[in-house]
């Protein structure tokens with residue numbers, strides 16, 4: 658069931674609310690930045706995301722086709738969420754499930770995970786190997 662989560666970076670400068678349902682699915686990806694930062698995320702449509710604090714503390718990082726803003730806290734370095742646009746131009750957020758508060762281990766263990774093979778720019782099929790992601 659969809660609910661409103663509070664989320665934050667490590668130091669608490671960046672705080673947000675996100676309406677999502679982890680039981681509806683989370684995702685991991687093998688692209689270079691997701692791999693290096695061990696990203697585990699849940700998608701949130703723009704109307705389900707509210708930045709509560711820390712806009713001035715966020716730094717942006719983009720690479721490659723620059724479709725996604727890989728935001729991070731300038732004080733603690735944690736990446737609480739990213740922001741991008743789908744192919745139709747709809748803005749969306751991807752929140753790090755590890756940055757959501759009040760999520761117990763069972764909720765994370767039970768959350769389905771979809772794997773994206775963005776290392777090969779492939780959204781259609783998961784990577785052949787996912788256990789290391």
Ligand SMILES: [Zn+2]
Nearest residue numbers: 666668730733
């Ligand atoms: Zn921080």
